[in-house]
Amino acid sequence: xxxxxxxxxxxxxxxxxxxxxxxxxxxxxxxxxxxxxxxxxxxxxxxxxxxxxxxxxxxxxxxxxxxxxxxxxxxxxxxxxxxxxxxxxxxxxxxxxxxxxxxxxxxxxxxxxxxxxxxxxxxxxxxxxxxxxxxxxxxxxxxxxxxxxxxxxxxxxxxxxxxxxxxxxxxxxxxxxxxxxxxxxxxxxxxxxxxxxxxxxx
Amino acid sequence: xxxxxxxxxxxxxxxxxxxxxxxxxxxxxxxxxxxxxxxxxxxxxxxxxxxxxxxxxxxxxxxxxxxxxxxxxxxxxxxxxxxxxxxxxxxxxxxxxxxxxxxxxxxxxxxxxxxxxxxxxxxxxxxxxxxxxxxxxxxxxxxxxxxxxxxxxxxxxxxxxxxxxxxxxxxxxxxxxxxxxxxxxx
Amino acid sequence: xxxxxxxxxxxxxxxxxxxxxxxxxxxxxxxxxxxxxxxxxxxxxxxxxxxxxxxxxxxxxxxxxxxxxxxxxxxxxxxxxxxxxxxxxxxxxxxxxxxxxxxxxxxxxxxxxxxxxxxxxxxxxxxxxxxxxxxxxxxxx
Numbered sequence: 001x002x003x004x005x006x007x008x009x010x011x012x013x014x015x016x017x018x019x020x021x022x023x024x025x026x027x028x029x030x031x032x033x034x035x036x037x038x039x040x041x042x043x044x045x046x047x048x049x050x051x052x053x054x055x056x057x058x059x060x061x062x063x064x065x066x067x068x069x070x071x072x073x074x075x076x077x078x079x080x081x082x083x084x085x086x087x088x089x090x091x092x093x094x095x096x097x098x099x100x101x102x103x104x105x106x107x108x109x110x111x112x113x114x115x116x117x118x119x120x121x122x123x124x125x126x127x128x129x130x131x132x133x134x135x136x137x138x139x140x141x142x143x144x145x146x147x148x149x150x151x152x153x154x155x156x157x158x159x160x161x162x163x164x165x166x167x168x169x170x171x172x173x174x175x176x177x178x179x180x181x182x183x184x185x186x187x188x189x190x191x192x193x194x195x196x197x198x199x200x201x202x
Numbered sequence: 203x204x205x206x207x208x209x210x211x212x213x214x215x216x217x218x219x220x221x222x223x224x225x226x227x228x229x230x231x232x233x234x235x236x237x238x239x240x241x242x243x244x245x246x247x248x249x250x251x252x253x254x255x256x257x258x259x260x261x262x263x264x265x266x267x268x269x270x271x272x273x274x275x276x277x278x279x280x281x282x283x284x285x286x287x288x289x290x291x292x293x294x295x296x297x298x299x300x301x302x303x304x305x306x307x308x309x310x311x312x313x314x315x316x317x318x319x320x321x322x323x324x325x326x327x328x329x330x331x332x333x334x335x336x337x338x339x340x341x342x343x344x345x346x347x348x349x350x351x352x353x354x355x356x357x358x359x360x361x362x363x364x365x366x367x368x369x370x371x372x373x374x375x376x377x378x379x380x381x382x383x384x385x386x387x388x
Numbered sequence: 389x390x391x392x393x394x395x396x397x398x399x400x401x402x403x404x405x406x407x408x409x410x411x412x413x414x415x416x417x418x419x420x421x422x423x424x425x426x427x428x429x430x431x432x433x434x435x436x437x438x439x440x441x442x443x444x445x446x447x448x449x450x451x452x453x454x455x456x457x458x459x460x461x462x463x464x465x466x467x468x469x470x471x472x473x474x475x476x477x478x479x480x481x482x483x484x485x486x487x488x489x490x491x492x493x494x495x496x497x498x499x500x501x502x503x504x505x506x507x508x509x510x511x512x513x514x515x516x517x518x519x520x521x522x523x524x525x526x527x528x529x
Contacts, residue, residue: 034220035318038265039293041496042258043226047233048498050254054240068232075228079322108225134221138496140509145499182513260502265491267463268484274443274463348464 041138048139048150058148066156066171073160076104089165093196096165100158101128108157109134114185124197128158128188129176136186149173151186158188168193206271211291214269218292223318230319234334244331251333255340256347263345266292278374279303281351282310285342285372294318302371311358312342314368325362334362339370352376392482392519393455393471396421397490399503400465402429406506410519432459432467448480458483466490485518 051064080103081089090096101116105128119125133151141148151173159171170191175184233254237247266272270288275281279300286298296318302311319335333339339355346353354373359365394416397406404425409416416424432446450457451474458479459469468483468490493511494500500508 033223033295035223035226035295036215036293037219037221038262038492038496040221040226040229042262043229043233045261045496045498046254046258047229047236049257050233050236050250052498064236068229068236071232071235072225072228075231076224079224107222110221138492138510140493140497140499140507140511142499142507150498261495264462264464264466264487264495268488268491272463 037134037137040134044135044150044153045139047153058145062148062152065150065152066159069153069156069158070160070163071156072153073104073157073162074164075160076108076157077161077164080104080107091166093167093192096162096167097126097128097190099165100161104157104161119189122191124192124194126190126192128190129185130188131185132183133173133186147175149175149186151188155188158190162190162192167196169196208271208273209269209288211288211297214288214292215295218269220295223295223321227318227321227323230337231323234332238329244329248331248333248336251336252340252343255337255342256344257340258337259341259344259346260348262293262341263348266345267349277307278351279307279310281346282312282372285345286312289345290314308374310372312370312372313359314370317361317368320362323362333357333360335360335368342370342372350378352378391473392476392479393473395470395486395515395519396425396428396468397486397506398425398429398467398469401503402426403503405504408515428459428469429467432461460484460487462487482518486515489514489518 047068048061048065051061051068055061055064090099097116100113102112105111105113113128113130115127115129117127117129119127133154135153136150139150141150155171155173159169162169162171170193172189174187174189176187177184234247234251237250238244241247241250266289269292270284272284272288275284282300286300290296290298290312294317296314296316298312298314300310300312303309317335319338323334325332325334336357339357343353343355352375354375356371356373357369358371359367359369361368392410394410395406395408396404399405402425404422407421407425435447436444438444446461447459449459454474455471456474456476456479457469457471459467460480460483461467468486470479470483472479489511490506493508493514494506497508497510500506
Protein backbone atom coordinates (compact mmCIF):
# COMPACT_ATOMS: atom_id res chain seq x y z
CA UNK A 1 0.00 0.00 0.00
CA UNK A 2 1.18 3.46 -0.70
CA UNK A 3 1.89 5.35 2.46
CA UNK A 4 3.57 8.52 3.47
CA UNK A 5 6.73 6.57 4.22
CA UNK A 6 9.18 8.85 5.92
CA UNK A 7 7.14 11.93 6.64
CA UNK A 8 9.07 14.88 5.35
CA UNK A 9 9.67 18.01 7.34
CA UNK A 10 8.30 21.29 6.25
CA UNK A 11 6.91 24.49 7.66
CA UNK A 12 3.35 24.88 8.83
CA UNK A 13 1.21 25.42 5.77
CA UNK A 14 -1.13 27.75 7.63
CA UNK A 15 1.60 30.34 7.92
CA UNK A 16 2.42 30.41 4.27
CA UNK A 17 1.52 33.48 2.24
CA UNK A 18 -1.10 32.99 -0.42
CA UNK A 19 0.07 32.56 -3.95
CA UNK A 20 2.79 31.05 -5.93
CA UNK A 21 6.37 30.13 -5.61
CA UNK A 22 8.53 27.69 -3.79
CA UNK A 23 9.26 28.11 -0.13
CA UNK A 24 12.85 27.62 0.93
CA UNK A 25 12.76 24.72 3.35
CA UNK A 26 15.85 22.88 4.53
CA UNK A 27 16.49 19.51 2.94
CA UNK A 28 13.42 19.47 0.73
CA UNK A 29 12.13 21.49 -2.18
CA UNK A 30 8.41 21.92 -2.14
CA UNK A 31 6.21 21.90 -5.14
CA UNK A 32 3.86 24.81 -5.55
CA UNK A 33 1.77 25.06 -2.44
CA UNK A 34 -1.43 25.64 -4.33
CA UNK A 35 -3.20 24.23 -7.32
CA UNK A 36 -6.20 25.70 -9.08
CA UNK A 37 -9.61 24.85 -7.70
CA UNK A 38 -10.38 23.57 -11.18
CA UNK A 39 -7.63 20.96 -11.00
CA UNK A 40 -9.09 19.64 -7.78
CA UNK A 41 -12.65 19.82 -9.12
CA UNK A 42 -11.77 17.78 -12.22
CA UNK A 43 -9.95 15.22 -10.10
CA UNK A 44 -12.85 14.95 -7.68
CA UNK A 45 -15.34 14.68 -10.53
CA UNK A 46 -13.35 11.77 -11.94
CA UNK A 47 -13.22 10.13 -8.50
CA UNK A 48 -17.03 10.26 -8.41
CA UNK A 49 -17.38 9.05 -11.99
CA UNK A 50 -15.00 6.14 -11.48
CA UNK A 51 -16.83 5.04 -8.35
CA UNK A 52 -20.16 5.22 -10.15
CA UNK A 53 -18.91 2.49 -12.44
CA UNK A 54 -18.06 0.30 -9.47
CA UNK A 55 -21.40 0.35 -7.68
CA UNK A 56 -25.01 -0.67 -8.16
CA UNK A 57 -26.71 1.97 -6.08
CA UNK A 58 -26.39 5.34 -4.46
CA UNK A 59 -25.75 4.03 -1.00
CA UNK A 60 -22.73 2.07 -2.22
CA UNK A 61 -21.47 5.15 -4.05
CA UNK A 62 -21.60 7.17 -0.85
CA UNK A 63 -19.77 4.42 1.00
CA UNK A 64 -16.97 4.32 -1.56
CA UNK A 65 -16.59 8.10 -1.50
CA UNK A 66 -16.50 7.95 2.27
CA UNK A 67 -13.79 5.30 2.18
CA UNK A 68 -11.70 7.44 -0.16
CA UNK A 69 -12.16 10.40 2.17
CA UNK A 70 -11.21 8.29 5.18
CA UNK A 71 -7.76 7.68 3.73
CA UNK A 72 -7.35 11.43 3.22
CA UNK A 73 -8.47 12.13 6.78
CA UNK A 74 -6.01 9.67 8.25
CA UNK A 75 -3.13 11.25 6.29
CA UNK A 76 -4.16 14.79 7.17
CA UNK A 77 -4.09 13.91 10.86
CA UNK A 78 -0.63 12.38 10.50
CA UNK A 79 0.69 15.43 8.67
CA UNK A 80 -0.80 17.96 11.03
CA UNK A 81 0.33 16.14 14.14
CA UNK A 82 3.81 15.87 12.74
CA UNK A 83 3.93 19.57 11.97
CA UNK A 84 2.86 20.84 15.35
CA UNK A 85 5.59 18.97 17.14
CA UNK A 86 5.08 20.70 20.43
CA UNK A 87 1.38 19.95 20.51
CA UNK A 88 0.22 17.20 22.75
CA UNK A 89 -2.34 14.85 21.34
CA UNK A 90 -5.89 16.00 21.72
CA UNK A 91 -7.73 13.99 24.38
CA UNK A 92 -10.90 15.97 24.74
CA UNK A 93 -13.94 15.59 22.53
CA UNK A 94 -14.47 19.30 22.12
CA UNK A 95 -10.79 19.69 21.43
CA UNK A 96 -10.77 17.25 18.55
CA UNK A 97 -14.00 18.71 17.15
CA UNK A 98 -12.53 22.17 17.24
CA UNK A 99 -9.41 20.79 15.56
CA UNK A 100 -11.53 19.40 12.73
CA UNK A 101 -13.74 22.48 12.42
CA UNK A 102 -10.83 24.91 12.37
CA UNK A 103 -7.43 23.42 11.63
CA UNK A 104 -8.36 20.58 9.33
CA UNK A 105 -10.90 22.67 7.48
CA UNK A 106 -8.45 25.53 7.03
CA UNK A 107 -5.73 23.26 5.67
CA UNK A 108 -7.97 21.41 3.27
CA UNK A 109 -10.55 23.99 2.28
CA UNK A 110 -8.87 27.31 2.99
CA UNK A 111 -11.29 28.46 5.67
CA UNK A 112 -12.72 27.33 8.98
CA UNK A 113 -16.10 25.64 8.75
CA UNK A 114 -19.16 27.88 9.02
CA UNK A 115 -20.34 26.39 12.28
CA UNK A 116 -19.91 23.65 14.84
CA UNK A 117 -22.94 22.76 16.90
CA UNK A 118 -23.95 20.16 19.39
CA UNK A 119 -27.03 18.17 18.48
CA UNK A 120 -30.03 19.02 20.58
CA UNK A 121 -31.67 15.63 20.49
CA UNK A 122 -28.76 13.28 21.21
CA UNK A 123 -25.81 13.51 23.57
CA UNK A 124 -23.45 11.93 21.09
CA UNK A 125 -24.19 14.08 18.05
CA UNK A 126 -22.40 17.11 16.70
CA UNK A 127 -22.79 19.00 13.44
CA UNK A 128 -20.35 20.88 11.28
CA UNK A 129 -22.17 23.01 8.74
CA UNK A 130 -21.17 24.77 5.55
CA UNK A 131 -23.18 26.91 3.19
CA UNK A 132 -21.55 24.92 0.41
CA UNK A 133 -18.78 22.35 0.59
CA UNK A 134 -15.80 23.09 -1.59
CA UNK A 135 -16.10 19.69 -3.21
CA UNK A 136 -19.62 20.50 -4.37
CA UNK A 137 -18.80 23.87 -5.86
CA UNK A 138 -19.48 22.87 -9.45
CA UNK A 139 -21.67 19.84 -8.87
CA UNK A 140 -25.42 19.72 -9.50
CA UNK A 141 -27.00 16.50 -8.26
CA UNK A 142 -29.59 15.17 -10.73
CA UNK A 143 -33.12 15.03 -9.33
CA UNK A 144 -33.30 11.27 -9.70
CA UNK A 145 -30.41 10.75 -7.30
CA UNK A 146 -32.50 11.68 -4.33
CA UNK A 147 -30.54 12.57 -1.23
CA UNK A 148 -27.15 11.58 -2.61
CA UNK A 149 -24.38 13.85 -1.38
CA UNK A 150 -20.84 14.03 -2.77
CA UNK A 151 -19.95 15.38 0.64
CA UNK A 152 -19.78 11.74 1.70
CA UNK A 153 -16.12 12.21 0.75
CA UNK A 154 -15.77 14.99 3.33
CA UNK A 155 -17.69 12.94 5.87
CA UNK A 156 -15.07 10.27 5.29
CA UNK A 157 -12.26 12.76 5.87
CA UNK A 158 -13.80 13.79 9.18
CA UNK A 159 -14.26 10.17 10.16
CA UNK A 160 -10.66 9.42 9.25
CA UNK A 161 -9.39 12.23 11.45
CA UNK A 162 -11.64 11.44 14.39
CA UNK A 163 -11.12 7.71 14.41
CA UNK A 164 -7.35 7.91 14.09
CA UNK A 165 -7.27 10.44 16.89
CA UNK A 166 -9.05 7.96 19.10
CA UNK A 167 -12.63 9.19 18.72
CA UNK A 168 -14.55 6.66 16.61
CA UNK A 169 -17.73 7.98 15.05
CA UNK A 170 -20.26 7.54 12.29
CA UNK A 171 -20.10 10.57 10.03
CA UNK A 172 -22.55 11.45 7.27
CA UNK A 173 -23.25 14.40 4.99
CA UNK A 174 -26.71 15.88 4.50
CA UNK A 175 -28.39 18.64 2.58
CA UNK A 176 -30.47 20.89 4.81
CA UNK A 177 -32.94 23.24 3.11
CA UNK A 178 -32.66 26.85 4.15
CA UNK A 179 -35.68 29.09 4.16
CA UNK A 180 -35.48 31.78 1.54
CA UNK A 181 -32.46 30.20 -0.15
CA UNK A 182 -32.53 28.38 -3.44
CA UNK A 183 -29.69 26.04 -2.49
CA UNK A 184 -29.63 23.94 0.68
CA UNK A 185 -26.68 24.11 3.02
CA UNK A 186 -24.67 21.05 4.05
CA UNK A 187 -24.38 19.51 7.48
CA UNK A 188 -21.75 16.95 8.38
CA UNK A 189 -23.36 14.91 11.12
CA UNK A 190 -21.00 13.27 13.60
CA UNK A 191 -22.36 10.57 15.85
CA UNK A 192 -19.73 9.41 18.32
CA UNK A 193 -19.44 5.80 19.35
CA UNK A 194 -20.69 4.85 22.78
CA UNK A 195 -17.26 4.42 24.32
CA UNK A 196 -16.31 7.97 23.38
CA UNK A 197 -19.34 9.52 24.99
CA UNK A 198 -19.03 7.39 28.09
CA UNK A 199 -15.53 8.66 28.72
CA UNK A 200 -17.05 12.09 29.14
CA UNK A 201 -17.16 15.20 27.09
CA UNK A 202 -14.96 17.25 29.43
CA UNK B 203 -14.17 42.28 -32.85
CA UNK B 204 -10.44 41.70 -32.41
CA UNK B 205 -9.70 38.63 -30.30
CA UNK B 206 -8.44 39.18 -26.76
CA UNK B 207 -4.71 38.77 -26.27
CA UNK B 208 -3.51 35.37 -25.03
CA UNK B 209 -2.84 35.32 -21.29
CA UNK B 210 0.24 33.98 -19.58
CA UNK B 211 0.12 30.98 -17.28
CA UNK B 212 1.16 33.14 -14.34
CA UNK B 213 -1.58 35.69 -14.99
CA UNK B 214 -4.25 33.02 -15.20
CA UNK B 215 -3.03 31.16 -12.12
CA UNK B 216 -3.03 34.39 -10.16
CA UNK B 217 -6.59 35.14 -11.23
CA UNK B 218 -8.26 31.80 -10.52
CA UNK B 219 -9.42 30.40 -7.24
CA UNK B 220 -6.74 28.20 -5.70
CA UNK B 221 -6.79 25.43 -3.14
CA UNK B 222 -4.14 24.00 -0.90
CA UNK B 223 -2.10 21.55 -2.96
CA UNK B 224 -2.35 19.04 -0.14
CA UNK B 225 -6.05 18.52 -0.69
CA UNK B 226 -5.23 17.71 -4.30
CA UNK B 227 -2.28 15.49 -3.49
CA UNK B 228 -4.11 13.53 -0.82
CA UNK B 229 -7.20 13.08 -2.98
CA UNK B 230 -5.05 11.75 -5.80
CA UNK B 231 -3.36 9.39 -3.39
CA UNK B 232 -6.77 8.14 -2.30
CA UNK B 233 -7.69 7.50 -5.93
CA UNK B 234 -4.53 5.52 -6.63
CA UNK B 235 -5.08 3.52 -3.45
CA UNK B 236 -8.66 2.73 -4.51
CA UNK B 237 -7.48 1.56 -7.90
CA UNK B 238 -4.80 -0.66 -6.41
CA UNK B 239 -7.41 -2.26 -4.18
CA UNK B 240 -9.96 -2.67 -6.97
CA UNK B 241 -7.68 -3.74 -9.78
CA UNK B 242 -4.73 -5.31 -7.95
CA UNK B 243 -2.53 -5.53 -11.07
CA UNK B 244 -0.20 -2.57 -11.40
CA UNK B 245 -0.51 -2.59 -15.19
CA UNK B 246 -4.31 -2.35 -14.91
CA UNK B 247 -3.94 0.57 -12.55
CA UNK B 248 -1.63 2.31 -15.02
CA UNK B 249 -4.26 1.87 -17.73
CA UNK B 250 -7.09 3.09 -15.53
CA UNK B 251 -5.12 6.16 -14.46
CA UNK B 252 -4.48 6.98 -18.10
CA UNK B 253 -8.18 6.53 -18.89
CA UNK B 254 -9.18 8.76 -15.99
CA UNK B 255 -6.71 11.33 -17.22
CA UNK B 256 -8.23 11.11 -20.68
CA UNK B 257 -11.72 11.66 -19.23
CA UNK B 258 -10.42 14.74 -17.46
CA UNK B 259 -8.49 16.00 -20.48
CA UNK B 260 -11.48 16.04 -22.80
CA UNK B 261 -13.30 18.31 -20.33
CA UNK B 262 -10.38 20.38 -19.09
CA UNK B 263 -9.41 21.56 -22.57
CA UNK B 264 -12.41 23.92 -22.82
CA UNK B 265 -11.43 25.68 -19.61
CA UNK B 266 -7.89 25.96 -20.91
CA UNK B 267 -9.17 27.54 -24.12
CA UNK B 268 -11.65 29.82 -22.35
CA UNK B 269 -9.15 31.20 -19.87
CA UNK B 270 -6.05 31.40 -22.03
CA UNK B 271 -7.68 33.13 -25.02
CA UNK B 272 -5.42 31.08 -27.22
CA UNK B 273 -6.27 30.92 -30.91
CA UNK B 274 -5.47 27.93 -33.06
CA UNK B 275 -1.83 26.98 -32.70
CA UNK B 276 0.29 27.42 -35.80
CA UNK B 277 2.17 24.18 -35.33
CA UNK B 278 2.82 21.43 -32.85
CA UNK B 279 5.80 23.30 -31.40
CA UNK B 280 3.49 26.08 -30.32
CA UNK B 281 1.06 23.55 -28.91
CA UNK B 282 3.73 21.95 -26.76
CA UNK B 283 4.84 25.33 -25.44
CA UNK B 284 1.25 26.20 -24.55
CA UNK B 285 0.84 22.96 -22.60
CA UNK B 286 4.08 23.47 -20.72
CA UNK B 287 3.93 27.19 -20.02
CA UNK B 288 0.21 27.85 -19.75
CA UNK B 289 -1.52 24.54 -19.15
CA UNK B 290 0.58 23.19 -16.31
CA UNK B 291 0.83 26.62 -14.73
CA UNK B 292 -2.85 27.51 -14.70
CA UNK B 293 -4.00 24.19 -13.31
CA UNK B 294 -1.14 22.87 -11.22
CA UNK B 295 0.77 26.04 -10.49
CA UNK B 296 3.98 24.59 -11.86
CA UNK B 297 5.98 25.45 -14.93
CA UNK B 298 7.18 22.82 -17.29
CA UNK B 299 9.72 23.03 -20.07
CA UNK B 300 9.76 21.63 -23.56
CA UNK B 301 12.85 19.96 -24.98
CA UNK B 302 14.29 17.22 -27.18
CA UNK B 303 12.46 18.06 -30.37
CA UNK B 304 12.85 15.61 -33.21
CA UNK B 305 13.67 16.73 -36.75
CA UNK B 306 10.03 16.78 -37.91
CA UNK B 307 8.81 18.83 -34.99
CA UNK B 308 6.25 16.17 -34.14
CA UNK B 309 7.83 14.70 -31.03
CA UNK B 310 9.14 16.38 -27.90
CA UNK B 311 9.56 16.03 -24.15
CA UNK B 312 7.76 17.99 -21.50
CA UNK B 313 9.75 18.12 -18.29
CA UNK B 314 8.40 18.87 -14.84
CA UNK B 315 10.57 19.46 -11.83
CA UNK B 316 7.74 20.05 -9.44
CA UNK B 317 4.74 17.80 -9.37
CA UNK B 318 1.92 18.37 -6.89
CA UNK B 319 0.58 14.86 -7.46
CA UNK B 320 3.50 13.29 -5.66
CA UNK B 321 4.26 15.28 -2.53
CA UNK B 322 5.15 12.95 0.34
CA UNK B 323 4.62 9.84 -1.75
CA UNK B 324 6.98 6.93 -1.79
CA UNK B 325 6.28 3.79 -3.74
CA UNK B 326 6.53 0.59 -1.78
CA UNK B 327 8.27 -2.37 -3.39
CA UNK B 328 4.93 -4.02 -4.10
CA UNK B 329 4.19 -1.28 -6.62
CA UNK B 330 7.01 -1.95 -9.05
CA UNK B 331 5.95 -0.89 -12.50
CA UNK B 332 3.37 1.61 -11.32
CA UNK B 333 3.37 4.92 -13.13
CA UNK B 334 1.95 6.85 -10.22
CA UNK B 335 1.36 10.03 -12.24
CA UNK B 336 -0.10 8.28 -15.24
CA UNK B 337 -3.19 10.45 -15.02
CA UNK B 338 -1.11 13.27 -16.53
CA UNK B 339 -0.40 11.40 -19.74
CA UNK B 340 -4.11 10.79 -20.21
CA UNK B 341 -4.98 14.42 -19.53
CA UNK B 342 -2.64 15.65 -22.25
CA UNK B 343 -3.78 13.02 -24.71
CA UNK B 344 -7.48 13.72 -24.08
CA UNK B 345 -7.11 17.48 -24.22
CA UNK B 346 -5.23 17.39 -27.52
CA UNK B 347 -7.66 14.96 -29.08
CA UNK B 348 -10.46 17.48 -28.56
CA UNK B 349 -8.54 20.01 -30.64
CA UNK B 350 -8.01 17.56 -33.47
CA UNK B 351 -4.60 16.14 -32.55
CA UNK B 352 -4.06 12.45 -31.99
CA UNK B 353 -1.01 11.90 -29.81
CA UNK B 354 0.89 9.25 -27.94
CA UNK B 355 2.11 10.27 -24.48
CA UNK B 356 4.63 8.15 -22.59
CA UNK B 357 6.86 8.47 -19.52
CA UNK B 358 10.58 8.84 -20.08
CA UNK B 359 11.61 9.81 -16.56
CA UNK B 360 9.75 9.38 -13.26
CA UNK B 361 11.16 10.66 -9.97
CA UNK B 362 9.24 8.07 -8.00
CA UNK B 363 11.21 5.48 -9.89
CA UNK B 364 14.53 7.08 -9.06
CA UNK B 365 14.98 9.53 -11.93
CA UNK B 366 15.82 13.18 -11.41
CA UNK B 367 12.74 14.71 -13.03
CA UNK B 368 9.36 13.93 -14.54
CA UNK B 369 9.62 13.73 -18.30
CA UNK B 370 6.74 12.99 -20.63
CA UNK B 371 7.23 12.32 -24.31
CA UNK B 372 4.46 13.73 -26.47
CA UNK B 373 4.32 12.46 -30.02
CA UNK B 374 1.93 13.84 -32.60
CA UNK B 375 0.51 10.94 -34.56
CA UNK B 376 -2.11 12.59 -36.67
CA UNK B 377 -3.74 15.93 -37.12
CA UNK B 378 -7.39 15.13 -37.78
CA UNK B 379 -8.71 17.41 -40.49
CA UNK B 380 -11.94 19.33 -40.01
CA UNK B 381 -14.95 17.45 -41.22
CA UNK B 382 -17.70 19.24 -43.02
CA UNK B 383 -21.15 17.77 -42.74
CA UNK B 384 -22.76 16.92 -46.05
CA UNK B 385 -19.46 17.28 -47.87
CA UNK B 386 -19.60 13.82 -49.37
CA UNK B 387 -23.15 13.49 -50.63
CA UNK B 388 -24.58 10.11 -51.27
CA UNK C 389 -34.28 48.09 -23.90
CA UNK C 390 -32.09 45.71 -25.87
CA UNK C 391 -33.24 42.17 -25.29
CA UNK C 392 -31.95 38.66 -25.57
CA UNK C 393 -34.50 36.40 -27.20
CA UNK C 394 -32.85 32.99 -26.94
CA UNK C 395 -29.64 31.14 -26.22
CA UNK C 396 -28.46 27.89 -27.81
CA UNK C 397 -25.56 25.58 -27.16
CA UNK C 398 -24.74 22.91 -29.76
CA UNK C 399 -22.27 20.07 -29.34
CA UNK C 400 -19.63 19.39 -31.94
CA UNK C 401 -21.87 16.97 -33.83
CA UNK C 402 -24.59 19.56 -34.21
CA UNK C 403 -26.85 18.23 -31.48
CA UNK C 404 -28.69 20.76 -29.35
CA UNK C 405 -27.58 20.43 -25.75
CA UNK C 406 -29.03 23.60 -24.30
CA UNK C 407 -31.80 25.98 -25.26
CA UNK C 408 -33.21 28.85 -23.26
CA UNK C 409 -36.05 31.03 -24.45
CA UNK C 410 -35.99 34.52 -22.99
CA UNK C 411 -38.85 35.99 -24.93
CA UNK C 412 -39.34 34.80 -28.45
CA UNK C 413 -42.95 34.54 -27.35
CA UNK C 414 -42.94 30.77 -27.53
CA UNK C 415 -42.70 30.58 -31.28
CA UNK C 416 -40.35 27.62 -31.09
CA UNK C 417 -41.18 24.30 -29.55
CA UNK C 418 -38.68 21.58 -28.68
CA UNK C 419 -38.65 19.97 -32.10
CA UNK C 420 -38.20 23.33 -33.80
CA UNK C 421 -35.25 24.21 -31.64
CA UNK C 422 -33.60 20.84 -32.33
CA UNK C 423 -34.05 21.29 -36.05
CA UNK C 424 -32.85 24.87 -36.03
CA UNK C 425 -29.74 23.92 -34.09
CA UNK C 426 -28.88 21.19 -36.52
CA UNK C 427 -29.40 23.52 -39.48
CA UNK C 428 -27.28 26.21 -37.89
CA UNK C 429 -24.52 23.68 -37.36
CA UNK C 430 -24.54 22.89 -41.08
CA UNK C 431 -24.72 26.53 -42.12
CA UNK C 432 -21.82 27.34 -39.87
CA UNK C 433 -19.75 24.57 -41.44
CA UNK C 434 -20.71 25.64 -44.95
CA UNK C 435 -19.68 29.18 -44.20
CA UNK C 436 -16.20 27.87 -43.38
CA UNK C 437 -16.11 26.16 -46.76
CA UNK C 438 -17.26 29.29 -48.55
CA UNK C 439 -14.26 31.16 -47.25
CA UNK C 440 -11.64 31.96 -49.91
CA UNK C 441 -8.92 30.97 -47.46
CA UNK C 442 -8.44 28.09 -45.05
CA UNK C 443 -8.72 28.59 -41.34
CA UNK C 444 -11.99 30.49 -41.40
CA UNK C 445 -13.74 30.25 -38.05
CA UNK C 446 -17.27 30.45 -39.44
CA UNK C 447 -20.20 32.81 -38.97
CA UNK C 448 -19.85 35.09 -35.97
CA UNK C 449 -22.67 37.53 -36.66
CA UNK C 450 -25.88 37.32 -38.60
CA UNK C 451 -27.98 40.45 -38.95
CA UNK C 452 -31.63 40.27 -39.93
CA UNK C 453 -34.36 42.89 -39.77
CA UNK C 454 -35.92 41.68 -36.54
CA UNK C 455 -32.91 40.13 -34.82
CA UNK C 456 -29.15 39.71 -34.61
CA UNK C 457 -27.52 36.34 -34.06
CA UNK C 458 -24.09 36.16 -32.45
CA UNK C 459 -22.21 32.89 -32.56
CA UNK C 460 -19.09 31.68 -30.83
CA UNK C 461 -17.43 28.35 -31.63
CA UNK C 462 -14.81 26.97 -29.30
CA UNK C 463 -11.77 25.22 -30.74
CA UNK C 464 -13.38 22.00 -29.50
CA UNK C 465 -16.31 22.56 -31.85
CA UNK C 466 -18.96 23.46 -29.29
CA UNK C 467 -21.07 26.40 -30.47
CA UNK C 468 -22.77 29.01 -28.35
CA UNK C 469 -25.16 31.38 -30.05
CA UNK C 470 -27.62 34.00 -28.95
CA UNK C 471 -30.56 35.54 -30.82
CA UNK C 472 -31.14 39.11 -29.73
CA UNK C 473 -32.68 42.45 -30.60
CA UNK C 474 -30.89 44.14 -33.49
CA UNK C 475 -27.99 46.28 -32.32
CA UNK C 476 -27.61 44.67 -28.89
CA UNK C 477 -24.12 45.31 -27.59
CA UNK C 478 -21.68 43.07 -25.72
CA UNK C 479 -23.10 39.79 -26.97
CA UNK C 480 -19.64 38.39 -27.72
CA UNK C 481 -18.68 39.10 -24.13
CA UNK C 482 -21.85 37.38 -22.93
CA UNK C 483 -21.10 34.32 -25.04
CA UNK C 484 -17.62 34.19 -23.55
CA UNK C 485 -19.16 34.28 -20.07
CA UNK C 486 -21.55 31.48 -21.02
CA UNK C 487 -18.59 29.45 -22.30
CA UNK C 488 -16.82 29.87 -18.96
CA UNK C 489 -19.96 28.90 -17.04
CA UNK C 490 -20.11 25.80 -19.25
CA UNK C 491 -16.50 24.91 -18.41
CA UNK C 492 -17.32 25.25 -14.71
CA UNK C 493 -20.84 24.04 -14.03
CA UNK C 494 -21.28 21.56 -16.84
CA UNK C 495 -17.86 20.06 -17.55
CA UNK C 496 -16.92 19.73 -13.88
CA UNK C 497 -20.18 17.97 -13.07
CA UNK C 498 -19.53 14.23 -12.70
CA UNK C 499 -23.18 13.57 -13.55
CA UNK C 500 -22.96 15.30 -16.89
CA UNK C 501 -22.24 13.04 -19.84
CA UNK C 502 -20.29 14.67 -22.64
CA UNK C 503 -22.25 15.78 -25.70
CA UNK C 504 -25.58 15.17 -23.93
CA UNK C 505 -28.27 17.75 -23.07
CA UNK C 506 -27.28 19.96 -20.18
CA UNK C 507 -29.32 19.50 -17.02
CA UNK C 508 -27.23 21.20 -14.37
CA UNK C 509 -28.98 23.36 -11.81
CA UNK C 510 -25.87 25.41 -11.02
CA UNK C 511 -25.42 26.19 -14.71
CA UNK C 512 -29.01 27.47 -14.92
CA UNK C 513 -28.68 29.57 -11.78
CA UNK C 514 -25.40 31.17 -12.81
CA UNK C 515 -26.57 31.71 -16.38
CA UNK C 516 -29.67 33.54 -15.18
CA UNK C 517 -27.47 35.77 -13.04
CA UNK C 518 -25.14 36.48 -15.95
CA UNK C 519 -27.96 37.38 -18.32
CA UNK C 520 -29.65 39.57 -15.72
CA UNK C 521 -26.41 41.34 -14.96
CA UNK C 522 -26.05 41.98 -18.66
CA UNK C 523 -29.49 43.53 -18.80
CA UNK C 524 -28.71 45.74 -15.81
CA UNK C 525 -25.57 46.96 -17.52
CA UNK C 526 -27.55 47.77 -20.63
CA UNK C 527 -30.24 49.56 -18.64
CA UNK C 528 -27.68 51.60 -16.81
CA UNK C 529 -26.28 53.16 -19.96
